[in-house]
Amino acid sequence: MQTVMSETSSQNAIDVQNAVKRFGDFTALKQICLAIADNEFFTLLGPSGCGKTTLLRIIAGFDEVTEGSVRLYGEDLGALPPNRRPVNTVFQSYALFPHMSVLHNVSFGLEMLGKSPAEARERAGRMLELVQLSQFADRRPGQLSGGQQQRVALARALAPQPKLLLLDEPLSALDLKLRKAMRIELKHLQRETGITFVFVTHDQEEALTMSDRIAVMSEGELQQVGASREIYERPCNRFVANFIGDTNLLEVTVDRIEGARAACHLGGGHALICEAVEGVRDGARVHLSVRPERLFATAEPTGPEALAARVVENVFTGTDITSIVELAQGPRLTLRSSNSERGNRRIFEQGATCFVNMEAGAGRLLVD
Amino acid sequence: MAGRTNLRTIPGFRALTLLCLFVLYAPLIVVTVYSFNASASITNWEGLSLRWYWDVFTGPDSGKFKTAAANSFLIAVSAATISTTIATLAATGMIRTGRFRARTLSFGLISLPLMVPEIVTAVATLIFFNAIALERGLLSILIAHVVFCIPFAYLPISARMQGIGPAYEEAALDLYATKRQTFTRILLPLMAPGIVSGYLLAFIVSLDDFIITNFVKGAGVETLPTAIFGAVKRGIQPNIMAISTLLLGLSILLVTLSWLVSRSDTTK
Amino acid sequence: MAGGTVSGSTASSTYREARGWLLLPAWSVLLFFSLAPVIMMLIYSFLTKEHRGGVIWEFSLSAYDQFFLDRGLFGDEPPRIQWTYIAIFWRSIWQAGAATLMSLVVGFPTAYFIATRPATARPLWVFLITIPYWVNLLIRTVSMKFLLREQGPLNDFLQWTGAIDSPLQIVNTNLAVQIGLFYSYLPFMVLPIYAAVERYDFALSEAAADLYASKWTTLRRILLPAVKPGVIAGCILVFVPSLGSFLAPDLLGGARNFMIGSLIEEQFKGNAGNWPFGAAASMILLTLVLLLLLVFARQQARAERRS
Numbered sequence: 001m002q003t004v005m006s007e008t009s010s011q012n013a014i015d016v017q018n019a020v021k022r023f024g025d026f027t028a029l030k031q032i033c034l035a036i037a038d039n040e041f042f043t044l045l046g047p048s049g050c051g052k053t054t055l056l057r058i059i060a061g062f063d064e065v066t067e068g069s070v071r072l073y074g075e076d077l078g079a080l081p082p083n084r085r086p087v088n089t090v091f092q093s094y095a096l097f098p099h100m101s102v103l104h105n106v107s108f109g110l111e112m113l114g115k116s117p118a119e120a121r122e123r124a125g126r127m128l129e130l131v132q133l134s135q136f137a138d139r140r141p142g143q144l145s146g147g148q149q150q151r152v153a154l155a156r157a158l159a160p161q162p163k164l165l166l167l168d169e170p171l172s173a174l175d176l177k178l179r180k181a182m183r184i185e186l187k188h189l190q191r192e193t194g195i196t197f198v199f200v201t202h203d204q205e206e207a208l209t210m211s212d213r214i215a216v217m218s219e220g221e222l223q224q225v226g227a228s229r230e231i232y233e234r235p236c237n238r239f240v241a242n243f244i245g246d247t248n249l250l251e252v253t254v255d256r257i258e259g260a261r262a263a264c265h266l267g268g269g270h271a272l273i274c275e276a277v278e279g280v281r282d283g284a285r286v287h288l289s290v291r292p293e294r295l296f297a298t299a300e301p302t303g304p305e306a307l308a309a310r311v312v313e314n315v316f317t318g319t320d321i322t323s324i325v326e327l328a329q330g331p332r333l334t335l336r337s338s339n340s341e342r343g344n345r346r347i348f349e350q351g352a353t354c355f356v357n358m359e360a361g362a363g364r365l366l367v368d
Numbered sequence: 369m370a371g372r373t374n375l376r377t378i379p380g381f382r383a384l385t386l387l388c389l390f391v392l393y394a395p396l397i398v399v400t401v402y403s404f405n406a407s408a409s410i411t412n413w414e415g416l417s418l419r420w421y422w423d424v425f426t427g428p429d430s431g432k433f434k435t436a437a438a439n440s441f442l443i444a445v446s447a448a449t450i451s452t453t454i455a456t457l458a459a460t461g462m463i464r465t466g467r468f469r470a471r472t473l474s475f476g477l478i479s480l481p482l483m484v485p486e487i488v489t490a491v492a493t494l495i496f497f498n499a500i501a502l503e504r505g506l507l508s509i510l511i512a513h514v515v516f517c518i519p520f521a522y523l524p525i526s527a528r529m530q531g532i533g534p535a536y537e538e539a540a541l542d543l544y545a546t547k548r549q550t551f552t553r554i555l556l557p558l559m560a561p562g563i564v565s566g567y568l569l570a571f572i573v574s575l576d577d578f579i580i581t582n583f584v585k586g587a588g589v590e591t592l593p594t595a596i597f598g599a600v601k602r603g604i605q606p607n608i609m610a611i612s613t614l615l616l617g618l619s620i621l622l623v624t625l626s627w628l629v630s631r632s633d634t635t636k
Numbered sequence: 637m638a639g640g641t642v643s644g645s646t647a648s649s650t651y652r653e654a655r656g657w658l659l660l661p662a663w664s665v666l667l668f669f670s671l672a673p674v675i676m677m678l679i680y681s682f683l684t685k686e687h688r689g690g691v692i693w694e695f696s697l698s699a700y701d702q703f704f705l706d707r708g709l710f711g712d713e714p715p716r717i718q719w720t721y722i723a724i725f726w727r728s729i730w731q732a733g734a735a736t737l738m739s740l741v742v743g744f745p746t747a748y749f750i751a752t753r754p755a756t757a758r759p760l761w762v763f764l765i766t767i768p769y770w771v772n773l774l775i776r777t778v779s780m781k782f783l784l785r786e787q788g789p790l791n792d793f794l795q796w797t798g799a800i801d802s803p804l805q806i807v808n809t810n811l812a813v814q815i816g817l818f819y820s821y822l823p824f825m826v827l828p829i830y831a832a833v834e835r836y837d838f839a840l841s842e843a844a845a846d847l848y849a850s851k852w853t854t855l856r857r858i859l860l861p862a863v864k865p866g867v868i869a870g871c872i873l874v875f876v877p878s879l880g881s882f883l884a885p886d887l888l889g890g891a892r893n894f895m896i897g898s899l900i901e902e903q904f905k906g907n908a909g910n911w912p913f914g915a916a917a918s919m920i921l922l923t924l925v926l927l928l929l930l931v932f933a934r935q936q937a938r939a940e941r942r943s
Contacts, residue, residue: 062538082541089542095535099557109543160544375841375851376752384745391742392768392822395779398789402782411787454661461658466649474659477666484674485880485925487897491918494904495680495911496673498690515669518662534648547650569770576772579882583904593774600778600887609782612775623770627763 012073013038013164013196014059019068021054021220028054030220032068036198037213041190043199045207046217047243052200055217056166059198061085073163083112088157089166092173094149096141102152103128103137109160127155130189147178154186158193165190167199171206183209204244208232216240233291237368241289248295248333252288252365254280262365264288268330270307274363287366292336294362296345297323297354306355309333311348321347325356396616403609410606420610427607429599436595440575443510443591448571450510451517452525455570456563458518459526460555464537481516489516490583497584504586512584513574520573521566524630528562561629568626572619674922681915689909699916721899721917725924728895731810731885732878735817736825739874742818743825744867750826751833762830769823777883780816781807784888808890816884817874824873832866833859865939872932876925896921 014036021029028051036042044052057063059070061082070077077085088109096105106127110120128134131151133144141149150170157165167186171179187210190197201207207214208228216223216231216239224236235241238249252264252272262276272288280286298306309325312332323335333356337345348354402410406417424433455478462474481489493512502508536558540550556563578593585594592615599608651658681699683691701707706718750761768776783790784806791803806812836859844854878884882897889895896917903914 060538060542062541082538083544083546087542089539091535091539093533093535095533095539097536097539097554097558108540108545112540112544112546112549156539156543375845375854376838378745378748378855381745381749384742385749388742388746388822388826389764391819392765395776395783395819396768396771398783399775399779402789410782454665457658458662460651461655461662464648464651465655465658466647466652468655474663477671478662480666480670483925483929484670485877485921487880487882487900488677488918488922488925489670489673491900491904491914492673492677493669495915496669496676499676499680511669515665518666522662534650537648537650541650547654550650572770576770576774578772578774593772596778597774600774604778604782608778612772612778616771616775619771620767623767624763631759 011038012036012071013040014198015071015074016055016059017069017071019055019058019065019070021051021058021063022066028220029058029065032220032222034215034222034225036196038073039194039196041187041197041199041210041212043201043207043211043214044217045201045204045214045243046223047202050217051220052202052217053168056089056168056198056200059164060087060089060166086160086163087166088160088162088164089168090150090153090157090170092169094141094153094170094173096149096152096156098140098142100140101138102133102141102144105141105152106156106159109156113160124155124159127159128152130158131155146174147182150174150182154189158189158195162195164196164198167197169201170199171201172203179206186210208244216243218243234364235289235366238287238289238366241287241364241366246292246334246336248288248290248292249366250288250290250331250333252286254282254284254286254365256282264365266307266327266330268327270327270330272305272358272363274365275361277365277367279367280365284367289364289366290333290358290362292322292334293320293338294359295333295335296337296357296359297325297335297348298346298357299348299354301355302357306357307333308353309356310353311350313350314347323347325354327356399609400613400616403606403613405606405609408606410604410609420606421614423607424610424614429607432590432595433592433611436590436592439506439509439589440591440593443506443513444571444574446510447513447517447574448521448567450514451570452521452563452567454514455518455521455525455566456559459522459529459559460551463526463529464555478522479519482519486579490580493580494583504584505589508584508586509581509589509591512580513577516577516580517570517574521570524565524569524626525559525562528559528565528630532558565626565630568622568629572622575615576619677915678919681912681919683912685910685912687909689904689911691911696912699910699912702910702913703916703920724894724899725896725920727893728879728897731813731893731895732817732875732881734810734814735821735878736871736875738814738818739822739825740867740871743822743870744829747826747829747866747870748833751830751836758834762827765823765826773820773883776820777816777887780819781812781887784812784815807888808893810889810893812888813885813893813895816888817878817881820881820884821874821877824877825870828866828869828873829863830866832863832869836862865936868932868935872928876928879925880921 012035014034016032016034019029019032020027032055044055046052054063058065061077061080064079072085072087097108100108103121103124107117107120107124110123111117115123125134125137128137131154133148133151133155136144136148141152144152150173153170171182174182183206186197199207199210211228213225213227214231215225218239224231224240231240232244235244241247241249250266252266255263255265257276257280260276261273262280263271263273265271274288297309307327307330309327312324312326315322315324319339320336321339324332325335326332335356337347403420404416404418405413406419407414424430458474458478462471484492493515497504497508532555536554537550540554541547545553576593578597581591582594582597585591590598592611596608596611599605680691682695682697684694684696684698686692702718703721704718705715707713707715746765750758750765753761782788785791786803786805786807790806791800794800795803806815840858840862841854844858845851849857880897881895882901885893885895886898886901900914900917900921903910903917
């Protein structure tokens with residue numbers, strides 16, 4: 001488990017220390033330590049039931065930690081009720097008040113903060129401009145499309161200028177095209193406002209697209225925290241490797257460690273050299289993760305590590321071509337080449353024999 | 369192919385449904401029609417007339433009926449108001465406070481007046497008022513009505529409340545509203561259709577009650593149903609049909625309103 | 637683990653701290669004016685009667701004794717079983733049962749028919765069925781009496797069509813009471829059955845038909861077991877209020893077709909004026925009804941566990 005703790009915690013937007021949350025016999029969060037930097041687009045990523053929403057609700061103030069503490073810019077939030085935290089939420093269902101106009105929805109928070117109705121309405125109007133919904137100010141939320149409602153929810157949560165914006169799977173109700181457009185819009189909005197965003201999702205693609213950093217969660221624990229690229233390319237365990245993107249997970253036996261390199265072999269005796277990682281010893285049986293797009297097939301071996309294989313199936317998926325190959329007396333592997341790379345990378349016919357090669361540094365050993 | 373009959377339709381069921389509606393409405397329609405009879409006899413039809421409606425308001429019994437109607441409305445308005453208030457608070461207490469142990473017990477208590485046969489409630493209430501030496505009159509009727517109106521007001525309110533997800537109040541709290549502001553500015557407006565619906569049902573139930581009222585009313589205090597019952601015991605008169613038609617029309621009007629209000633669901 | 641229990645997001649607990657205050661009015665009104673009266677009634681049933689209504693605060697079993705045992709005119713004969721009141725209860729049960737059966741015969745097809753209408757049309761149908769329930773029961777019963785009486789519209793119509801020669805005597809018969817009860821509580825039969833059929837997935841019927849079941853077999857073996865809880869609920873909802881009803885037997889049945897409701901009423905409003913006896917009869921009726929409801933609740937809980 002990795003935790004990133006900043007030296008001077010007061011600069012962090014959020015500091016979660018040893019947070020435990022139990023619902024009866026069920027432990028939703030197990031000793032979470034997490035720091036989210038100021039002005040960061042931070043994503044909590046994990047399958048449903050992993051505790052990411054619980055953590056978000058604790059930061060918002062809807063639930064309390066059983067043990068541990070949560071600090072907002074150095075200040076312990078304790079049992080502070082949600083209406084006294086400078087934190088706003090975009091709800092998964094949006095939760096727009098159906099009996100109020102769009103403008104009134106957006107001005108609600110400002111009014112509750114004691115702003116005069118005129119001032120609240122004026123600022124709400126500007127927020128609607130920001131999300132390009134000014135012409136719908138007098139409509140009821142029910143009269144708007146899903147995407148428009150989503151932007152109203154954003155405007156409403158941003159209007160009081162919170163120190164932290166929490167987003168609970170806000171894109172899950174939108175269709176794919178709109179979702180993709182909103183990812184870019186959200187990222188843009190975060191840069192423009194300079195507000196720290198904490199985004200919860202189970203969609204790894206969404207997380208990779210928008211986030212500065214991602215925390216991958218599973219079963220109430222943080223699995224890995226890091227930048228998108230780092231998490232994708234250097235997953236720290238099998239869960240992360242499997243959950244983020246597609247991967248080939250292969251059982252390997254480590255033959256010997258030579259400095260930063262580890263010589264291993266696969267089932268069937270195919271030998272491989274990969275980067276050594278902490279905790280790997282001679283003779284250990286561990287897993288190797290290789291992304292399908294970092295494997296390529298050739299007619300002749302490109303080096304001593306090329307693996308002899310036979311093509312089982314080729315699947316055309318539009319942008320990519322996926323090939324499933326079987327190593328001689330060994331496991332199956334998935335290879336992916338982009339449709340545009342047809343010139344450089346050769347696709348073999350089904351049943352043909354070929355050699356599978358790994359790009360340098362593509363294989364990652366996973367201790368657990 | 370003829371053999372491919374629709375699995376849903378069963379022959380004869382449409383006819384029985386129409387029979388059902390006929391049975392439900394025929395007596396009401398007959399009484400309504402006969403209330404416009406010009407004849408002084410309830411048996412012969414002598415043409416259309418508003419004679420008996422005129423009689424209700426100005427005839428020899430009009431004073432009695434007016435007093436009874438005033439009592440009925442006074443009690444119905446008060447009972448509906450009190451019971452709806454109690455039911456709204458109770459629904460909030462039951463559905464907005466998480467899980468708790470006494471919840472099933474509370475629900476049992478709220479629906480107790482629905483489970484106990486009316487005649488038993490009437491007897492029990494009469495005996496209780498006798499035991500605590502509460503004088504029988506408008507107040508005793510009102511108390512009894514509040515009790516049996518509570519479940520009728522509670523059911524539509526709680527149904528509505530269960531349909532409102534917790535996200536609305538969380539959103540309000542998140543936007544710096546206090547719990548009180550959240551209740552008055554978010555929850556109450558969202559519950560309004562349920563509350564109106566519950567109020568109207570409580571009003572109708574109170575206005576219509578005969579059995580319990582008959583037990584707990586004092587001598588000389590009458591509501592419309594007890595006055596009508598007294599008159600019917602001496603034989604069905606045309607003016608009774610006119611007054612019944614008025615009351616029937618009012619009930620149908622109110623229940624239609626309640627239905628329309630409860631259908632205007634803004635959260636969907 | 638279900639998301640609801642984990643995140644707690646399905647059940648709101650915003651007003652947890654205020655729960656006591658929110659429930660206090662309902663609890664106090666209902667405890668004091670709904671539960672306490674029943675307990676007081678139980679106590680009264682064990683007291684001595686005062687001759688012109690009311691009670692003397694002296695313990696006595698005479699109310700129950702009078703209900704179940706016959707000790708002769710002067711109370712000095714060896715006790716035998718008193719059949720008078722048991723017979724009234726039995727007649728009430730019989731009348732309520734007949735009304736329930738009539739409601740089932742008309743109510744089931746109605747509920748089924750409504751539940752198989754297009755989804756947009758259903759609320760209106762349901763509404764049409766419920767409207768009469770909200771009309772004053774007294775007025776409805778009087779209307780029924782008006783319709784059924786000897787010179788009433790029904791007899792006029794039947795004579796006009798030539799179906800009968802002389803008017804039928806319906807009022808003041810058992811049948812009139814059954815019709816009155818049937819008419820009073822018919823919507824209670826329709827609604828739960830409707831709810832059950834509406835929830836029923838007709839793909840199951842299609843699957844059965846696909847597996848060579850005839851339409852009738854499908855109905856009997858697949859649909860009926862699925863909607864049985866609704867049918868039982870409907871029967872209970874008609875039977876229970878019918879059992880203790882007062883208006884239908886009083887207005888439509890006349891003096892010979894006495895039911896429990898009239899027996900009880902007479903103890904408080906009429907000349908008999910025996911409060912402990914009325915309280916005892918009410919307790920016996922209440923016990924019967926609660927036993928029925930208990931059986932029903934257990935059956936519903938079982939059905940719920942199965943689904």
